[in-house]
Amino acid sequence: xEIDPHTYSSEEKSGxxxxxxxxxxxxxxxxxxxxRGVRVGNRKGKQKSECWVHFQEYQTKDGKKRSRCKYxxxxxxxxxxxxxxxxxxxxxxxxxxxxxxxxxxxxQTFLVKQPNVEGASSTxxxxxxxxxxxxxxxxxxxxxxxxxxxxxxxxxFHKFCFAMNxxxxxxxxxxxxxxxxxxxxxxxxxxxxxxKSSQVRVCLTTDTWTSIQNINYMVVxxxxxxxxxxxxxxxxxxxxxxxxxxxxxxxxxxxxxxEWGIDKIFTITVDNATANANAISYMNRKLNSWREDGxxxxxxxxxxxxxxxxxxxxxxxxxxxxxxxxxxxxxAVKYVKSSPSRLDRFKRAVEHEKLGNNGFVVLDVPTRWNxxxxxxxxxxxxxxxxxRMEEEDGHxxxxxxxxxxxxxxxxxLLNDWENAKVFIRFLSTFYDITLDFSASxxxxxxxxxxxxxxxxxxxxxxxxxxxxxxxxxAVSMKQKFDKYWKGLDKTNNLLIIAVVLDPRYKFGxxxxxxxxxxxxxxxxSMICSLKEVLIDxxxxxxxxxxxxxxxxxxxxxSGKSGVPETFYEKEKFKEDSLWGQKQQxxxxxxxxxxxxxxxxxxxxxxxxxxxxxxxWKNCSVKFPILSxxxxxxxxxxxxxxxxxSAFSTGGRILDxxxxxxxxxIVEGLILTGxxxxxxCPIAEPCVAEEHAKDDDTSIQLLEYYTNVETGEVCExxxxxxxxxxx
Numbered sequence: 001x002e003i004d005p006h007t008y009s010s011e012e013k014s015g016x017x018x019x020x021x022x023x024x025x026x027x028x029x030x031x032x033x034x035x036r037g038v039r040v041g042n043r044k045g046k047q048k049s050e051c052w053v054h055f056q057e058y059q060t061k062d063g064k065k066r067s068r069c070k071y072x073x074x075x076x077x078x079x080x081x082x083x084x085x086x087x088x089x090x091x092x093x094x095x096x097x098x099x100x101x102x103x104x105x106x107x108q109t110f111l112v113k114q115p116n117v118e119g120a121s122s123t124x125x126x127x128x129x130x131x132x133x134x135x136x137x138x139x140x141x142x143x144x145x146x147x148x149x150x151x152x153x154x155x156x157f158h159k160f161c162f163a164m165n166x167x168x169x170x171x172x173x174x175x176x177x178x179x180x181x182x183x184x185x186x187x188x189x190x191x192x193x194x195x196k197s198s199q200v201r202v203c204l205t206t207d208t209w210t211s212i213q214n215i216n217y218m219v220v221x222x223x224x225x226x227x228x229x230x231x232x233x234x235x236x237x238x239x240x241x242x243x244x245x246x247x248x249x250x251x252x253x254x255x256x257x258x259e260w261g262i263d264k265i266f267t268i269t270v271d272n273a274t275a276n277a278n279a280i281s282y283m284n285r286k287l288n289s290w291r292e293d294g295x296x297x298x299x300x301x302x303x304x305x306x307x308x309x310x311x312x313x314x315x316x317x318x319x320x321x322x323x324x325x326x327x328x329x330x331x332a333v334k335y336v337k338s339s340p341s342r343l344d345r346f347k348r349a350v351e352h353e354k355l356g357n358n359g360f361v362v363l364d365v366p367t368r369w370n371x372x373x374x375x376x377x378x379x380x381x382x383x384x385x386x387x388r389m390e391e392e393d394g395h396x397x398x399x400x401x402x403x404x405x406x407x408x409x410x411x412x413l414l415n416d417w418e419n420a421k422v423f424i425r426f427l428s429t430f431y432d433i434t435l436d437f438s439a440s441x442x443x444x445x446x447x448x449x450x451x452x453x454x455x456x457x458x459x460x461x462x463x464x465x466x467x468x469x470x471x472x473x474a475v476s477m478k479q480k481f482d483k484y485w486k487g488l489d490k491t492n493n494l495l496i497i498a499v500v501l502d503p504r505y506k507f508g509x510x511x512x513x514x515x516x517x518x519x520x521x522x523x524x525s526m527i528c529s530l531k532e533v534l535i536d537x538x539x540x541x542x543x544x545x546x547x548x549x550x551x552x553x554x555x556x557x558s559g560k561s562g563v564p565e566t567f568y569e570k571e572k573f574k575e576d577s578l579w580g581q582k583q584q585x586x587x588x589x590x591x592x593x594x595x596x597x598x599x600x601x602x603x604x605x606x607x608x609x610x611x612x613x614x615x616w617k618n619c620s621v622k623f624p625i626l627s628x629x630x631x632x633x634x635x636x637x638x639x640x641x642x643x644x645s646a647f648s649t650g651g652r653i654l655d656x657x658x659x660x661x662x663x664x665i666v667e668g669l670i671l672t673g674x675x676x677x678x679x680c681p682i683a684e685p686c687v688a689e690e691h692a693k694d695d696d697t698s699i700q701l702l703e704y705y706t707n708v709e710t711g712e713v714c715e716x717x718x719x720x721x722x723x724x725x726x
Contacts, residue, residue, distance in 0.1 A: 051088040071098040139179040143673045149173045184668035187675045200224045201264040205640045216241045220256045225631045229617035235674040238667040246278025263290045266632045267304040293544045301494045308437040308639035310484045315369045318477035325419035328410035349385040373427040376420045438641040445498035445636040453513045493533045501630045503604045594626040
């Protein structure tokens with residue numbers, strides 16, 4: 001419809017009204033506005049025309065009604081009867097130069113910043129709006145950031161989403177619970193599919209925990225090295241357990257392995273509890289009954305004690321009788337941390353002494369020696385500030401005076417600070433080794449023997465120290481060390497084989513350290529025993545997997561199946577296979593196995609940037625069987641810290657405000673968070689993959705647990721849940 005030129009020209013003239021007229025008439029328009037929208041003329045109800053979203057009605061001084069564009073300021077007559085909305089619609093669609101209509105086509109792409117693969121910078125790329133992707137990203141955010149479900153109903157979050165993209169419809173709390181559990185089921189099926197297709201041998205860690213709900217939980221974590229030689233860690237279960245007995249723990253592990261379709265275990269790392277030894281024995285019997293290669297060498301080396309836990313027992317035994325110097329410093333720190341005013345005075349003392357520190361001190365937990373070490377380390381750095389407090393702060397001095405027939409030890413004197421320095425030097429080695437043992441994102445099995453040698457050497461030398469305080473502590477710790485780690489019979493020999501399979505050390509390093517500790521004669525006997533262990537491992541793997549063709553890394557990365565297609569490729573493949581078999585027969589005939597060939601090669605040069613897994617990846621063709629042993633040995637975790645960290649996550653999720661979460665939802669949140677936050681994806685094996693069996697149980701339980709979280713459980717759903725077999 002064409003616009004009347006006379007009307008258009010008059011509107012342009014009227015558009016030059018002063019801002020004062022518009023401001024004076026704005027109040028009149030507001031009075032005419034109802035709760036349901038702007039009313040025009042005598043017509044009641046919400047305006048139907050879309051143009052009123054972009055225009056504001058006002059009344060001039062002479063009583064005429066007009067509308068003003070919210071973007072460019074152009075005005076139009078809008079009186080009822082004589083004027084319609086055609087001019088305003090045309091203005092928004094064609095004439096307004098400041099209005100940019102939103103993208104309404106879901107297929108429309110737009111330029112966005114996308115992070116680079118290395119994460120160093122960002123690049124421009126094409127993207128399009130997808131409500132499904134936004135819903136999934138929202139579910140991942142709630143899981144990774146450990147946010148409550150009610151977060152999606154917060155007003156601020158709704159406002160933020162509308163500002164980012166008005167087309168995104170924020171789901172309700174009920175809907176997001178379904179999305180979260182659906183994401184858990186999808187990720188679980190992916191991981192289950194990998195275990196089924198790869199038949200990888202895994203190492204397990206497990207531990208137990210009691211939540212704020214007084215519910216016993218048990219976590220099971222799997223470690224393995226994928227086909228691209230990258231260490232992977234995945235939590236498999238965070239489920240309820242009736243009690244902490246060995247049979248209950250063993251049955252819980254068995255249930256987890258059956259659910260995931262895992263039947264090949266290398267080691268199980270547990271803490272030093274008697275119940276765990278019974279659980280390992282139970283699992284050893286079950287795994288050997290499932291399949292012939294369920295365990296290695298009949299499960300002889302499957303039980304692996306947590307090295308961080310044993311080290312904690314060793315150090316705690318040495319510090320059981322705390323020196324008065326430690327107590328004096330603890331009391332001084334406790335005074336500073338007891339009130340804000342005391343902390344402010346201490347910070348001023350730090351500032352006056354120009355210590356370059358913000359006055360941050362740590363108060364230890366007496367039952368945890370590592371926190372005592374951190375307290376002493378921070379307090380010694382601020383020693384002058386404590387001495388200044390003693391000179392200037394009378395309350396600080398009175399704090400240590402006798403009251404109610406009880407006198408606090410302190411304040412710390414010169415001798416106390418000197419003893420603290422001795423404690424710090426003594427404990428720093430054990431603190432650093434504990435951090436190394438607790439790592440979970442890189443190989444730790446090859447560092448055990450080196451750390452063992454460091455501890456053995458330090459305790460032996462400090463036992464003869466002139467300082468009676470140090471020597472008494474060292475002797476007590478040496479006795480506990482001998483109880484758990486003295487000799488090969490008290491140590492899992494696979495931990496020493498791990499350093500032998502490190503091409504930088506091999507048996508030469510082990511012999512050098514044993515010669516220094518035990519003498520040449522005993523060292524020779526111990527080396528022979530370790531060589532027998534390595535040979536037994538090699539012969540076992542040859543028996544079980546000797547006929548397996550190990551592909552080159554290039555074939556794995558390129559995704560080729562390894563099956564030749566043309567006649568020429570078939571002949572070439574046949575000749576290469578025959579020649580490789582001929583070479584192996586010649587090596588065997590002259591008595592050279594992969595173990596002997598590996599040990600005859602010179603050690604690699606020591607280098608901080610040496611990549612152990614990359615070296616074995618490149619040598620997997622040269623040592624096909626030995627590389628399979630190395631893959632399993634280097635996947636061993638030497639501590640249960642990774643499993644214990646899951647309890648920290650569980651404690652944050654099950655806070656006092658979310659203690660009504662069901663165990664199934666808690667498990668879904670913790671497991672999915674672990675899978676999504678993995679540092680690197682799992683490299684799939686280059687074989688024809690079979691689809692894992694559909695997890696009908698998880699799908700059926702989805703509706704039930706969704707309604708549990710929203711408090712809408714009906715009798716039918718309860719009946720369905722009872723009919724499902726867990």
